[in-house]
Each structure stands twice: as structure tokens, then as C-alpha cells.
Amino acid sequence: MPPPPNQTRPEEFLFKTMEETIKIADYLFERLRQLGVRSLFGVPGDYNLTLLDYVEPAGIRWVGNCNELNAAYAADGYARTNGLGALVTTFGVGELSAANGIAGAYAEKVPVVHIVGTPSRTLQESRALMHHTFADGEYRRFAAMHSHITIGQTNLTDPRTALQQIEWILQQALLHSRPVYLEIPEDMVGFSVLTSSLIPVPPSQFINSCPQALECILQRMYSAQRPLILVDGESRPCGILGHIEDLIQSTGWPTWTTTFGKGLTNEQMRNVHGVYVGVYGNKEYKAYFESADLVIHLGPHLSDTNSQGFTILPNEEITIAFSETFVRVGGRTFRDLSCRGLIKQLLQELDRGQLVKVDGLPNYIIAVGETSLRDSITQEQFYRFVNPLFCSGDIVLTETGTAAHGGRSFRFPPNVRMITATTWLSIGYMLPATLGAALAQREGREREVPLPQTVEHRARPCVILFVGDGSLQMSIQELSTIIRQKVSAIIFIINNNGYTIERAIHGRNQGYNDIASWCHLQALSFFGDDEDHAKKSTFTARTWEELGSVLRVVRRGDGVRLVEVFMGQDDCQGSLSDLLKKQIAAEKMTE
Amino acid sequence: MPPPPNQTRPEEFLFKTMEETIKIADYLFERLRQLGVRSLFGVPGDYNLTLLDYVEPAGIRWVGNCNELNAAYAADGYARTNGLGALVTTFGVGELSAANGIAGAYAEKVPVVHIVGTPSRTLQESRALMHHTFADGEYRRFAAMHSHITIGQTNLTDPRTALQQIEWILQQALLHSRPVYLEIPEDMVGFSVLTSSLIPVPPSQFINSCPQALECILQRMYSAQRPLILVDGESRPCGILGHIEDLIQSTGWPTWTTTFGKGLTNEQMRNVHGVYVGVYGNKEYKAYFESADLVIHLGPHLSDTNSQGFTILPNEEITIAFSETFVRVGGRTFRDLSCRGLIKQLLQELDRGQLVKVDGLPNYIIAVGETSLRDSITQEQFYRFVNPLFCSGDIVLTETGTAAHGGRSFRFPPNVRMITATTWLSIGYMLPATLGAALAQREGREREVPLPQTVEHRARPCVILFVGDGSLQMSIQELSTIIRQKVSAIIFIINNNGYTIERAIHGRNQGYNDIASWCHLQALSFFGDDEDHAKKSTFTARTWEELGSVLRVVRRGDGVRLVEVFMGQDDCQGSLSDLLKKQIAAEKMTE
Structure with missing residues (x-):
């Protein structure tokens, strides 16, 4: 699928002059660096060696991993912390070893760019029986496999569109917070292309404001008597981490996280009570949770393991669920809006005076039970x-x-x-x-100021x-x-x-x-x-x-x-x- | 795809009585054991644990590997030596880690059975958002991925056909000498099925004899003046290893192997000259090889790395190539015959008196050059x-x-x-x-008689x-x-x-x-x-x-x-x- 031309982001273009040229690999790594990637994971292989020549000159550290699965895992851990991660593998043997790590990034919404160095276009077009293939002339299998575990795939075979394809694929990763798959044939790596081939067009965006949804949410919040906030793990890909604490503080409402949501909010706040584990936790928490008349569920992620075997999922009727591109209020869905924008607006318009005050829940403290020094560790x-x-x-x-x-x-x-x-x-x-x-x-x-000695x-x-x-x-x-x-x-x-x-x-x-x-x-x-x-x-x-x-x-x-x-x-x-x-x-x- | 019913092999059935029942897992492991599998590789995981309960009772050693990629590699090494290998992984995380190893078995023709323990049919049908999935209800992605790297796939969801499916999939592995993919939902593992559900039908086989091809080959052999034999790696999946030595001995013709073919013939025979490496080897070998008027190419495998970058591939005009299900004589292809049967027949009918005698090529010896004891190793x-x-x-x-x-x-x-x-x-x-x-x-x-002390x-x-x-x-x-x-x-x-x-x-x-x-x-x-x-x-x-x-x-x-x-x-x-x-x-x- 060719990248739709209307999704590039003109404000971030590096190269201004229409006549300038740039090598495709230089462009790719420069864009990754601009987007915050300072370490690149992977393993060298026959079809990616020339590509790797461009990594360190771009100001990116090459982290040689021991194998590709580990490289994918490392890129995932990097991306969860940094916002974007990338790895380079080689055709066939390398990319397939990474597959499970890429799939994990898909399952848990992590933007990882999987860059695969592939045989030259000449070799592929002539269906040459090269190593790292099944020696049958078929070169598209591994890309087909990756289409199941990445949100976007692109193959840089045409210099006229290569830069746009790079823009598009990086955008897919960031937009959906999911892994993408980018193939570069060996002969395209050092290909100089005109930067004018990158046609800037305005980005398509959601309109942030949705008065209807906001009205509906505020109404629910003002009328709630036993409300709570549930911080879930997709708050990270939703891009609302900066607003969660505000919401918890403004409302003062009892707040729990799911396992996936743990670490996304300040657990030292008085009204934050840790991970909600239902039957395995504090009984008063459970009683409150189960009698709640409003659950603000931020970034829901509804798997069995993240919901204590589906036992802690709140009833849809009483839930306001903020997902990436939609909000669901008591089962009614408002689509195609910016979750982040909506929460920002909500915080501005919220009249705290109209919110119920909830007190009396025990504080979230953890204490070590009685142990004798010589006892075994439990x-x-x-x-x-x-x-x-x-x-x-x-x-x-x-x-x-x-x-x-x-x-x-x-x-x-x-x-x-x-x-x-x-x-x-x-x-x-x-x-x-x-x-x-x-x-x-x-x-x-x-990037920060160093700590004093x-x-x-x-x-x-x-x-x-x-x-x-x-x-x-x-x-x-x-x-x-x-x-x-x-x-x-x-x-x-x-x-x-x-x-x-x-x-x-x-x-x-x-x-x-x-x-x-x-x-x-x-x-x-x-x-x-x-x-x-x-x-x-x-x-x-x-x-x-x-x-x-x-x-x-x-x-x-x-x-x-x-x-x-x-x-x-x-x-x-x-x-x-x-x-x-x-x-x-x-x-x-x-x- | 349901298994075609006409490919089961009645002579190998274990269970005779029409009324007998057997658990599906028992049947699977019993059949693997009958086919020579004594060690099973893999890693335990949530969806395969009950399946693993059946391994050791079937008389098969469970080899717990450190990870699934290593398990796939180990099963491949086992299969190349033993004739068939198998591994068990768990749904999603496990099977995807193994993918690169399975692909390698495909590329180099090794029969490996990849058994995947999957969530129960109830979970799959209800599209439950289980762990080891993308939490979107889609359970078929990983099977779709495996369809690119295995020769057959089957999913045991119906007890009425499960045994037949097992027969069919094992046959695919053995017939094509390539990996296959077998899914067992957790609730099917211990399901007792009637052995009568396994309907024996006669196997479809090639007719071994093809007089035309034989005639054509013999003619070429009798008229050759500078003939040679090239033993290649697909001789193993062709099942002709037992006949190669006969052919080399009967003809007395100069014989080389490819890299892939090395170790498939007796290198101590006078007329066997090691791996043919073209320009990097003995000049007299090269001169003979390049002036040959007949090349008997056994089990061709034509990748770049197996042919010294395509430089040692013999001209089709002078080649008799024995592949698994066809033979190609000077570019003319005789299809759908048993390569093994044909070579057997050839050896019977061959009149050695009509074959040219080739002498004068230097013996294949290897000698260590001059080194001093204290020198570094090169x-x-x-x-x-x-x-x-x-x-x-x-x-x-x-x-x-x-x-x-x-x-x-x-x-x-x-x-x-x-x-x-x-x-x-x-x-x-x-x-x-x-x-x-x-x-x-x-x-x-x-299985052999032990060596005396x-x-x-x-x-x-x-x-x-x-x-x-x-x-x-x-x-x-x-x-x-x-x-x-x-x-x-x-x-x-x-x-x-x-x-x-x-x-x-x-x-x-x-x-x-x-x-x-x-x-x-x-x-x-x-x-x-x-x-x-x-x-x-x-x-x-x-x-x-x-x-x-x-x-x-x-x-x-x-x-x-x-x-x-x-x-x-x-x-x-x-x-x-x-x-x-x-x-x-x-x-x-x-x-």
C-alpha cells in the first residue's frame, strides 16, 4: 500500500531547499534522531551492513545485541521509556527471530520501527536463489508475515517515493503507538534522492473539541455519589500521562490502577490506592469498587491478565472509558476525537464544587509482616x-x-x-x-542538568x-x-x-x-x-x-x-x- | 484445509479394533514415537501444559530448552540425524519465537513437526481477550504466519477428524521433508476419540518405474567421455543416501559434493574428491569439472551459498538432475516419479562395461602446511x-x-x-x-549392540x-x-x-x-x-x-x-x- 500523501508533517521537515539531495539512509536515521531515538538495536547481517554504516554518523548509538529477539525486546523497553524505539535486522533469518518481540509491541501498544535490510532490487526482481531465502525466488513471505504483527508496512523500492514512505511509516508507529515494518533493499541505502520528492501537505487531525461528549461526561461526574478513577496501561499510548495526576488531584476521588497502569501515576497521593486486585486485595477497596456508580477508566486494556481474569472490569453502564480516539460514556461511543484534547478541556471546565467528596477509605500503605532475620525469604x-x-x-x-x-x-x-x-x-x-x-x-x-556532586x-x-x-x-x-x-x-x-x-x-x-x-x-x-x-x-x-x-x-x-x-x-x-x-x-x- | 482422506497409511496403524478409543494426545505422541521420535524439544507454556503430561508416558524424552528458537534449532538438528523431529511451543509468544528455526527447516528441507498448544475452543470461539493474544479476539494470526514457513498446517478442532488430521500432517512432513504446523486446543488434548474415526484408505504413490527416463539416462551415461557425479544436499530428503555409494562405486567416476552434500558420501573412496569449490580449489579438478560432458547431479540445491555464488552450477544441457519427484535429463523433465526408485532401477540395469573409465585426477588428500609449534593458529x-x-x-x-x-x-x-x-x-x-x-x-x-569394553x-x-x-x-x-x-x-x-x-x-x-x-x-x-x-x-x-x-x-x-x-x-x-x-x-x- 502506498503511503497516503496527506499524513506527512511539514513542521518537522529537516530539508528546505527544493534542489537539495539526501541519501535515503541518512534521511531515515536523521528522522529517527529527530524523533528522539539515540540508541538503535539490532544485529549485523549480510543485507544490512551498508545500512549500518549510516547509524553512528547520524549521532545514534549502535547497540549490537546478541540476537534479534533480544534486540526487539530491547527496542520495546527503550520505546516504552523514550517514546519511540527502533531495531535493524537482516532479511529472513534476522527479522523472523525478532517476530515475537515485534508482536509483543503490537499487543501492548509500543511504537517500534523494525527496519530490515533486504537484498538489492536486482536480486529480488530476478528471483535469484539467494541465501536467507527458501531458494525458490520468493522474496515477499517475511513481509507478509510481518503484516500480521505490525500496524504498517512499507518497502523502499522507488526513490521517488522513499522519503514519503519513511514519513508515513514513522507516523503510523507514533500515531497508533504500535510497531511498523520498513524494508530497505541494499541498493537503496545510499541512493541520493531530491528532498523535493517529499511533498509537504497539511496533516489531517481530529478536531479536539466535542461539546456533546464533554457535556455528557461532566453530567455523569457531577451526579456521581461513589465515583472512582481506574488508571489503565493504554494511558501511555493515549498520550494523557501529563493530565492523569491533575484529574486525580482535582477530583480527589479514589484511584486505582490496573497492572498495566501501575507506574503511570503518583502512588504517593493520598487518594491513590495501588493496583486494584479485587478479591486478592483490601476488602474495603473491593466493597467500594463494587458499589461504585461511576468509573473513569483511563486507557482501558481489557485482557484476562490485566483484569484479574475479567473479574475487575467495571460495568459499561457506569463507565467513562477514555481510549485513544474515542470516549465511551455509559456505553455510548463518541468516536474520532483526541482523548488528550478532551481530558485537557475537561480539566479546564470542571467545577470542583459540584463533585462529591469521598472519604473514609483506608490509606494505601504497605508494611512488612513479622519476620525473623534468619527466616527464608518468601x-x-x-x-x-x-x-x-x-x-x-x-x-x-x-x-x-x-x-x-x-x-x-x-x-x-x-x-x-x-x-x-x-x-x-x-x-x-x-x-x-x-x-x-x-x-x-x-x-x-x-539531556538534563547534571546533579551536583x-x-x-x-x-x-x-x-x-x-x-x-x-x-x-x-x-x-x-x-x-x-x-x-x-x-x-x-x-x-x-x-x-x-x-x-x-x-x-x-x-x-x-x-x-x-x-x-x-x-x-x-x-x-x-x-x-x-x-x-x-x-x-x-x-x-x-x-x-x-x-x-x-x-x-x-x-x-x-x-x-x-x-x-x-x-x-x-x-x-x-x-x-x-x-x-x-x-x-x-x-x-x-x- | 481438511486433510485429503486418501493419504493415510494403513500399514502403520497402531489401533485395530473399531470400538477402541484413544486420547488425542496419546495418539499424537504414540505416532511420533513409532516414526522414530524419542526426544521432544520445546518450552512449557500456559496453553501446552496439559499436553506435556502425555509426553513421557509415551516413552518420549522431554528436552526442556531454554527458549523456543533454540528448541526449533535442536529439533532441526535432531531431524537431520534421525529422520524426523518435533517441538512443542505455546500459543503466540512461544510459536513466534520458534519461527526462524522453522523457516530454516523449510529452506533446507528438514521434517520438523511444530506442535502448538492453543487456548481451548471455547476461549477461541468466544473471542476472549486472553493473554498471549493481541487482546482483540483474533486467534488465527499466528497460524496464518506459519502458513508461509511450513508445508502443511492443521488445527485439531474436531474430534471426528483429529486422528486423520494427525496422520495427514505427519505424512506431509515426511513426504516433503519439510516442517509442518499442528495446533491443539487445550480442551482437545485429553479428548477420547474412537479409533474407528481413522478410516484407512490406500496410500497414493508414484509408479516407481519410468522406462523412458531410465532409457534416456542410460544413453547419456554410456556415451559420456568426461562424466562426473555431484552429490548435493537434497539427496537426504530424496531418500537416496543408501544408493549414492553404489553409484559412485559402480561408475568409478570422479565425484564431488557441494557444501550441502558434504558428509552424505564416503570421502575415503578413491574417486571422491571432496567439496567442489571451483576457483578456490585444485586447478585440475576445475579443469575437469568445466570440460565435463555429463554431470549426474544428485539432490540439487541451487542457492548462491551452495553453488559458490552460482559459479559451479553445471550447464543444464549436460546434466542429469535427480530431484525428489522428478528427474531432469539435459533439460527434459520427467515428473512425478520416485527418484529413489529410479536410481535403484538404474543401478540394477547399468552395464558397467559400457561406461568410460576416468583416471588421472589427483587424489583428494589434505595436508597440513608447514607450521612452527609456537605459531598462532590460522x-x-x-x-x-x-x-x-x-x-x-x-x-x-x-x-x-x-x-x-x-x-x-x-x-x-x-x-x-x-x-x-x-x-x-x-x-x-x-x-x-x-x-x-x-x-x-x-x-x-x-538401539544398536553396545561396544565391548x-x-x-x-x-x-x-x-x-x-x-x-x-x-x-x-x-x-x-x-x-x-x-x-x-x-x-x-x-x-x-x-x-x-x-x-x-x-x-x-x-x-x-x-x-x-x-x-x-x-x-x-x-x-x-x-x-x-x-x-x-x-x-x-x-x-x-x-x-x-x-x-x-x-x-x-x-x-x-x-x-x-x-x-x-x-x-x-x-x-x-x-x-x-x-x-x-x-x-x-x-x-x-x-
Whole structure:
């Protein structure tokens, strides 16, 4: 599909003179840089090498990943933090390895540009039986596959339209906050094209104002007696993060997040009560939630795993749902409007005096239960115990499994972002995503004024990952890129001897939920860390006492720090624990 | 597409009584076992757990891999050795990670059964917004993607046809020697179906005899004055491996292999001259090859990388090409016949007296050039130097890169199989493929009479991998599965500081061809090997003297042995060396 010409954005054009020429690769990377991309992920391959020559001259860091799936995961983590991410792979072998990571970005709305270096047009047109193909002359298979997992696809085969195609595809990624697929044949990389081939036309936009919707929303808000706000994860792609806090403060209404929404709002505000987990949480919260007569649902994302198995989805009748391009008020849908504009307007017009005041809900506090120093570490207490580690500016990542379940009980300081398992739940994602998030975090800091030397080390923002030993095995090699890129990261490995989340679901004693036992304490030195640094940056904890000692010092270090924490093979919480108990009961029945 | 009912094979039915019932998963794994599958690769996931309960009861070993791409690679290596391989992944996240490995099996004709555990029919039909989907109710995307990289797809949604579908899909894999895709919804796994639902019908087969083709071939053979045989890699899927040696012996004609064909014939025969590499090899071989008036091309595979950049493809006019279902004689195609049957018949009818005798070509010998013990190890000599290590029964694997290039100069003892980079060339493939091949090798041995205790240790067949440090990083974690499965393998890591093959192609000094530096000597202990075993099984060599010492002892060990061999960053041979020289010349021009 050729890109529609009416969607380019004239105000961001770099090149003004009609006669100027630019190489296609220069244009692509310059545009990515303008859009905030400072690190590019990927793996070199036969059909992308000349393309890679243009990366560093464009002022973009080349992050060589260990494999393409890890590169896609890293670009996703980078994009969630930075707003846009990109990776370069090679035709066939490279791009297909990345497919699962690209699909994850689609499922959870992350704008990732997947750039694929492909064989020259001559080779493709002659149907040459090249390597990285099925040796049958067919070159379009992998693009066809990507059409299922990207929101837009384009193939730069015509120099007359190449720049426009680049504009269009980047816009698709940003507009829909989803991955896109961009092919560059080798012979197009260095092709000089006239910048005048890029015909600026006015962008098509929604009219921000929709008086009817606004009226309808305000009416509902003024008449509500038991209202609440539910911050969900698509608030990020909706672009309303800047307004959420205002809404929570203006209304003063009880606010929860979903798992996906965690980290998108300030959990230190009096009326923010953490992740709403229904039956697994505070009973008073549950009673209020279930008797609510208005739910303002920001950025809904309705998967089973993000809604506690569909149990916490509010009744449509009482819901105002703000999605990217529409708002739904009590089941009535107002389409094709800017969610962001609408909320902005809402905040301006809102008469706080007409809003009900809600009091009496217990504060959201987390407390560590009674533990003896020598006791083994348990899932139940662990996440509360490490909570004091977090500082403003941190990015916290919790991998699919017990870590993601446990991480719901964190209570963050202001300005902490979270990346956690939501819907795609591809284990192995979080370690490479940590690399991406850490690079984006560092680049963000580099653009800010540096901290004075006297500010305590502890306060320096950091990326903190919680990952199970099973998930870790999927993508462990990316630890070496984290080391090589010298980012600051603390990694907690939860060593519970295999896939505990799967044990909870089914087959708790089955061999297929076991994994090989690794010597995690050697990880840093094996993956190329300086020996001295590795030694002082590797920790282990089996008891609360040991964990306490680690927590006191771990932020003082730099680079990557690794903490192996041992927990029981069957130890899990909440819904996982229920599943496990069901299995045990069933086993007793059949005994 | 429903399976055509006329392709099941009645003679292999397990279940005779019309009234018998069997669970679908039991049937599937029983059939796989009957077809020789003793090890099943994969990773557990939410939608395949109950399916996995049926694996070990069927007498099949569950090999838990570290990730799905590695599982696909391992199943491919297993299938190339064993004849059929299979893996189990979970819906979405799992199956997409495996896609690149499945595509490789398609490209190089390997029968791999990709079994995907999917959500129950109820969930799918209700379009539930489950995890591992895009939360939009669409469940068919990933199957659509697999239709591009598998030869057949089937989805077991109907108990009335499930057994037939299994028969049909397995037959597709075996018939075409290509991967297939099989979905099992969770609720179908334990479904008991009547075995009578499997309606036996006679198999459709080609008529083996084709007198016209035979006549035509014999005529050409009798009149040839400068004939040769070219053994190519598709001889394996053609099923003619058993007849190749006969043909070479009967004719006595000069014989070469392609890269893909290496290891498919006995290289110790007088008239077998190794891999034909055109301009990069023996000049007399080249002169003969280029003046030939008949080329018997067995199992042609015509990709650029398998034909030295299309330079060694014989002229169609003088070629008899034996492909799976057709033979092409001087450009005339006889279709829909059994290649295997035809060769068998040819061998019976061949009158050796009428064949020309060819003499005078130099023998195929490999000799190590002059080296001083203290010299650094070079690519040029290395592969000849290690050649005496190989024993009958070994499987040798050479990963894409300098290893695959170098491995062309091995001269194997009889009965050595090789797996090498051909067309798909996905780096990272070979280590997991080593796991697969080693398991298949061991299982093959277990079916044979055990060796007497007195037989020298050295003679025990082994799997030997040559892999570059860059490729190794892609899939290193599978080393832990190799350790865990206690297979016997020797792994040579060529440490040349990054992607040397890519440096040769482009960007020899560019940072994107660098990789992180790992401490390979710690690999075994990090990945869970017993510390004592790891210590005595890890070697390093920088000089010929050191390498010699390693070679003297390395076969005596057991389990996995790791040899890190250091070579120069720019050191490469043949066509790679030419490419590198061109770059250096171009650099001088622009200086």
C-alpha cells in the first residue's frame, strides 16, 4: 500500500531547499534522531551492513545485541521509556527471530520501527536463489508475515517515493503507538534522492473539541455519589500521562490502577490506592469498587491478565472509558476525537464544587509482616521488604511470573515508571527490555542538568529488574550487552528452581517445569564484566538478614549489580497460590 | 484445509479394533514415537501444559530448552540425524519465537513437526481477550504466519477428524521433508476419540518405474567421455543416501559434493574428491569439472551459498538432475516419479562395461602446511590440523561463518555425517542443533549392540561442533541443556573477536561487527556443569602446540568438552579472503 500523501508533517521537515539531495539512509536515521531515538538495536547481517554504516554518523548509538529477539525486546523497553524505539535486522533469518518481540509491541501498544535490510532490487526482481531465502525466488513471505504483527508496512523500492514512505511509516508507529515494518533493499541505502520528492501537505487531525461528549461526561461526574478513577496501561499510548495526576488531584476521588497502569501515576497521593486486585486485595477497596456508580477508566486494556481474569472490569453502564480516539460514556461511543484534547478541556471546565467528596477509605500503605532475620525469604514479604530501595526517577521492571505478581504490591515514590507483564507475557522479554529502558533513562538524564556532586549516590535514578530464574534463561546473553553498554542496573534473580508460575497453573511436580541449574554468581564475570567489578557487584540472599545487608549497599555501586535471591519452588501469591492449592486438593482426591 | 482422506497409511496403524478409543494426545505422541521420535524439544507454556503430561508416558524424552528458537534449532538438528523431529511451543509468544528455526527447516528441507498448544475452543470461539493474544479476539494470526514457513498446517478442532488430521500432517512432513504446523486446543488434548474415526484408505504413490527416463539416462551415461557425479544436499530428503555409494562405486567416476552434500558420501573412496569449490580449489579438478560432458547431479540445491555464488552450477544441457519427484535429463523433465526408485532401477540395469573409465585426477588428500609449534593458529591450517580427530560415526557441525567455510576442507572417515551452513544461514543455529544431533546419535546407538569394553574410548562416536564466538552468543544458553542431557559433544569455539564473516563482506573495522568479550573458559561451570568435570573439560589453544595437546586428550573425556581456539580477527579463507582484500584495496583508493 502506498503511503497516503496527506499524513506527512511539514513542521518537522529537516530539508528546505527544493534542489537539495539526501541519501535515503541518512534521511531515515536523521528522522529517527529527530524523533528522539539515540540508541538503535539490532544485529549485523549480510543485507544490512551498508545500512549500518549510516547509524553512528547520524549521532545514534549502535547497540549490537546478541540476537534479534533480544534486540526487539530491547527496542520495546527503550520505546516504552523514550517514546519511540527502533531495531535493524537482516532479511529472513534476522527479522523472523525478532517476530515475537515485534508482536509483543503490537499487543501492548509500543511504537517500534523494525527496519530490515533486504537484498538489492536486482536480486529480488530476478528471483535469484539467494541465501536467507527458501531458494525458490520468493522474496515477499517475511513481509507478509510481518503484516500480521505490525500496524504498517512499507518497502523502499522507488526513490521517488522513499522519503514519503519513511514519513508515513514513522507516523503510523507514533500515531497508533504500535510497531511498523520498513524494508530497505541494499541498493537503496545510499541512493541520493531530491528532498523535493517529499511533498509537504497539511496533516489531517481530529478536531479536539466535542461539546456533546464533554457535556455528557461532566453530567455523569457531577451526579456521581461513589465515583472512582481506574488508571489503565493504554494511558501511555493515549498520550494523557501529563493530565492523569491533575484529574486525580482535582477530583480527589479514589484511584486505582490496573497492572498495566501501575507506574503511570503518583502512588504517593493520598487518594491513590495501588493496583486494584479485587478479591486478592483490601476488602474495603473491593466493597467500594463494587458499589461504585461511576468509573473513569483511563486507557482501558481489557485482557484476562490485566483484569484479574475479567473479574475487575467495571460495568459499561457506569463507565467513562477514555481510549485513544474515542470516549465511551455509559456505553455510548463518541468516536474520532483526541482523548488528550478532551481530558485537557475537561480539566479546564470542571467545577470542583459540584463533585462529591469521598472519604473514609483506608490509606494505601504497605508494611512488612513479622519476620525473623534468619527466616527464608518468601514471596509474600519480599516485594514489601525491598520497597524502600526505590527512588524517584527509577524504572522498575518485573518479568512475567512470580515477579510480576509480586510487583503489584510495590508502592513507588513519585516519578517511578514500571514495565511489567501485561498481555503478551513472553518470558525472556524483561532482561533485554531492561537494557533498552536503561539506555533511554541515561539518555534522558544526559539531556538534563547534571546533579551536583553532593547529592547522595542513593538518589541517582537506576533501572531495577526482578526476574525469575526460568525467564532469565531465555535471554541471558543480553546481560553482556548491559555490561558492555555500562548502564546502571540492579537485577534481582528470583531463584526458585524453575517455572513456578507454570507449576502453579499445572504440573507442579512435573519435570517439564524444571530447568537446568545455573551458577548465577558467575554471570557477570562470564559475560565479560571486569573481574573486580563483578566480584563486588554480585550478591546472594537466602534470609531476610542477608537481603537486608544487600539492600543497604546495592545502590552505592555502579554498572550492573546482580542479586540472587532464593525462594521456595512452590512459593507464590494471590491467584497463583489459589491455582496451586486447587492442584494439591485434586491430588488428594485421586490418592 | 481438511486433510485429503486418501493419504493415510494403513500399514502403520497402531489401533485395530473399531470400538477402541484413544486420547488425542496419546495418539499424537504414540505416532511420533513409532516414526522414530524419542526426544521432544520445546518450552512449557500456559496453553501446552496439559499436553506435556502425555509426553513421557509415551516413552518420549522431554528436552526442556531454554527458549523456543533454540528448541526449533535442536529439533532441526535432531531431524537431520534421525529422520524426523518435533517441538512443542505455546500459543503466540512461544510459536513466534520458534519461527526462524522453522523457516530454516523449510529452506533446507528438514521434517520438523511444530506442535502448538492453543487456548481451548471455547476461549477461541468466544473471542476472549486472553493473554498471549493481541487482546482483540483474533486467534488465527499466528497460524496464518506459519502458513508461509511450513508445508502443511492443521488445527485439531474436531474430534471426528483429529486422528486423520494427525496422520495427514505427519505424512506431509515426511513426504516433503519439510516442517509442518499442528495446533491443539487445550480442551482437545485429553479428548477420547474412537479409533474407528481413522478410516484407512490406500496410500497414493508414484509408479516407481519410468522406462523412458531410465532409457534416456542410460544413453547419456554410456556415451559420456568426461562424466562426473555431484552429490548435493537434497539427496537426504530424496531418500537416496543408501544408493549414492553404489553409484559412485559402480561408475568409478570422479565425484564431488557441494557444501550441502558434504558428509552424505564416503570421502575415503578413491574417486571422491571432496567439496567442489571451483576457483578456490585444485586447478585440475576445475579443469575437469568445466570440460565435463555429463554431470549426474544428485539432490540439487541451487542457492548462491551452495553453488559458490552460482559459479559451479553445471550447464543444464549436460546434466542429469535427480530431484525428489522428478528427474531432469539435459533439460527434459520427467515428473512425478520416485527418484529413489529410479536410481535403484538404474543401478540394477547399468552395464558397467559400457561406461568410460576416468583416471588421472589427483587424489583428494589434505595436508597440513608447514607450521612452527609456537605459531598462532590460522584458519587456513586449522581445519586440516584437527582432521585426525574425526572417527567413523561422528557428526560434525560447522556454524555459519569462518567455521562453515573452513569445514569444507575436512576429509572425513567413512560414516561421518555433517551439518553445515547452506542457505538459511541463521547464526546461532548450530549449538542447539548440536544438542538435537547428539540426542539422535545417542538414541541411535542405544538401539544398536553396545561396544565391548575393550574398544578404545577414542572410537566412540561423538558430536563435534565448530562455532565462532559471534554465533555462539546468539544461543549460548542451550549449552546448559547439552550439559543437562549429558550428551557427548566437543565444541570448538573460534574466538576471533566478533563477526569475521561480516567483516569480510563489509565494514571490516566497523564497530557493528564487534561483540562483547566473554570469558568462555567459565562457560561450563556457569551453565551448571559439575565443577570438576568443567575444569577438566575446558581447554584453550593459541598455538599449534597447545592445539596439538588438546587434540591428544579431548576425545578421552565425556559429556561436553569446550575448546576455545584463538584466531586473528581478519583471518579468513577462499571467497571471504577475496572480499576482504577488495575492501582493503578500496580503502587504499580512497586514502
